[in-house]
Structures are given as C-alpha cells and as structure tokens.
Amino acid sequence: MSDIGSGLTILSFEAELTVHEKKLLYLRARYAGLTFCGCAHAVFVCKLVHLLKCILKRRTAAKELYASKGHGELSVGILGLGTLGKQLLLCLLKKTTIRPTQIKISTRNPAEVRVPPGVECFFNNRCLAAWADVLFLCCLPSHLDRICADLHSHLQKHCLVYSFITAVPVKRYTRTYAGWQSITDRGGITLGLKWVCGVLYSLLNICTNVCLGSSEALSLINSIFTENSMNNEPLKVQSFIASTSFLHPNESFPWISLVDAQTKETPLLHFVMNSKPVQENIWTTYKSYLKSK
Numbered sequence: 001m002s003d004i005g006s007g008l009t010i011l012s013f014e015a016e017l018t019v020h021e022k023k024l025l026y027l028r029a030r031y032a033g034l035t036f037c038g039c040a041h042a043v044f045v046c047k048l049v050h051l052l053k054c055i056l057k058r059r060t061a062a063k064e065l066y067a068s069k070g071h072g073e074l075s076v077g078i079l080g081l082g083t084l085g086k087q088l089l090l091c092l093l094k095k096t097t098i099r100p101t102q103i104k105i106s107t108r109n110p111a112e113v114r115v116p117p118g119v120e121c122f123f124n125n126r127c128l129a130a131w132a133d134v135l136f137l138c139c140l141p142s143h144l145d146r147i148c149a150d151l152h153s154h155l156q157k158h159c160l161v162y163s164f165i166t167a168v169p170v171k172r173y174t175r176t177y178a179g180w181q182s183i184t185d186r187g188g189i190t191l192g193l194k195w196v197c198g199v200l201y202s203l204l205n206i207c208t209n210v211c212l213g214s215s216e217a218l219s220l221i222n223s224i225f226t227e228n229s230m231n232n233e234p235l236k237v238q239s240f241i242a243s244t245s246f247l248h249p250n251e252s253f254p255w256i257s258l259v260d261a262q263t264k265e266t267p268l269l270h271f272v273m274n275s276k277p278v279q280e281n282i283w284t285t286y287k288s289y290l291k292s293k
C-alpha cells in the first residue's frame with residue numbers, strides 16, 4: 001500500500017514550526033553527526049583495548065597474572081539505553097568482534113526494551129560497574145550525581161569509564177569519585193589530540209595494572225600501530241612522562257590520571273602535536289578500524 005501522507009506537507013514535522021524554530025533545524029543534522037562520530041570513537045577505543053588485552057593474554061609472562069586479576073574477554077557495559085545507547089550497542093556489535101554475551105546494559109526500564117539475543121539487560125548500575133572493563137555512560141547530565149553515587153566504590157581500578165554526558169566538565173567526575181579512569185567524548189567530528197592522548201594513556205594504564213615493565217608496555221602499545229608504521233617514530237618513555245623521569249625497563253609506568261591527560265599539557269600531547277607521522281598513523285589506524293570488523 002502507498003503512503004497516504006505522501007506529498008501532504010501539512011503532516012510533515014516542519015509544518016508546525018515557527019520561523020524561529022525552523023532556524024534550529026540544522027541541529028538535527030548536527031546531532032546525527034555527533035552521534036555517528038561518538039559511536040565511531042567508542043568503536044576505536046574498544047578495538048584498541050580489546051587488541052591490547054588479546055596481546056597480553058598471549059604473553060606467557062603475563063598470562064597467569066592477567067588471568068588472576070580477573071581479566072578475560074573484554075567486558076563492555078552501557079549505562080543508559082536511550083537513542084545514543086541503542087546506537088552505540090548496534091555499532092559495537094556490527095563494527096567490532098565483541099559478542100553479545102560480552103555486553104551488559106543497565107537501564108531503568110529493562111523490561112520495556114529490546115536488545116539482540118545474548119545481550120544481558122537489567123537495572124543495576126553497581127553490578128554493571130563491578131563487571132565492566134569499559135563502561136559507557138549514556139545518560140542525562142541531570143542523572144550524573146545519582147549515578148556517581150551508585151558507582152562509587154564499585155568500579156574496578158582497571159575499568160575505563162567513557163562518558164558521553166554533555167555539559168559536564170571532566171574534572172567533575174574526579175570530584176565525585178577520585179578513582180575514576182575516565183575519558184569524555186570531546187572529540188566532536190574530529191580526532192582531538194587531547195582525546196587521543198587520553199586513549200593512549202588508558203592503554204598504558206592497562207599495562208601498568210598488570211605490572212608490565214615500561215619496556216614491554218611500550219613494545220605492546222607500539223605493536224598495535226605497527227601495520228601503520230608507527231615504528232617509524234615509536235612511542236618512548238619520554239613520550240608519556242617528563243623527560244627528567246627515569247624508569248628501569250622492568251619498572252612499570254606510574255598510574256596516569258586520565259582527567260589530567262585531557263585537561264593539562266602533557267608530555268604525550270607535546271609529542272603527538274609535534275609528530276605528523278604519529279598523527280597520520282593514529283588517523284590511519286582509526287579509519288582502518290572503522291572499515292573492518
């Protein structure tokens with residue numbers, strides 16, 4: 001049957017808008033673009049973390065320790081299943097090798113939502129926080145304080161909290177819970193260098209969490225980008241921490257605050273800003289990850 005409303009502009013969304021309201025229609029396209037880009041950033045982060053975890057798992061020296069710390073397959077939590085949460089879920093399933101059983105969702109009305117088979121959906125923010133390796137916050141700013149209260153003391157140290165909450169300064173997360181390893185999506189429609197640095201520092205923290213020496217940690221992180229020739233200008237100890245610092249090859253990097261990594265001038269930011277080859281390699285890796293599953 002044909003659409004009986006076809007051609008009847010009076011039934012369109014724009015028909016009842018005022019002249020002033022029509023000037024804001026561009027925000028719909030802006031919202032769609034930011035949602036797409038935000039999901040792409042999330043896919044990139046999950047692929048990097050998943051790849052690093054797989055490499056760590058294969059390493060004989062780290063295998064037993066890694067397993068003893070509760071690290072297995074990548075566990076992805078999504079807190080909030082509105083429009084953004086649903087889109088994120090679909091992107092993770094379509095553009096990564098993450099299986100439905102590796103994703104859990106906490107939402108206020110789990111009985112009223114449909115999720116792909118295998119994805120567990122419930123309403124228990126604390127349980128989700130205690131389980132996840134990567135936790136995506138897809139809720140409203142007005143819900144942040146209540147959610148922080150739920151998550152307080154339940155997050156594992158290695159859990160990477162990735163926030164899509166807008167209009168909330170990143171430092172507010174640490175004021176609420178100082179232990180959060182948090183990245184906020186401030187990349188917009190480009191790859192912001194501070195956001196990139198936050199992601200790279202999060203990879204370093206994963207290595208630190210399993211007590212890898214600085215030499216091996218750098219080797220693993222550089223190996224992720226080997227296919228795109230990051231080894232032409234590899235990351236070094238001085239790329240991540242002050243040049244005056246000294247680390248023995250078997251000594252782990254210090255734990256890096258991801259909030260500081262996104263709000264302060266860091267050695268890594270200066271290194272990436274001044275290295276076009278590194279920027280191009282990161283961008284090439286980003287694009288390749290979005291094209292493949």
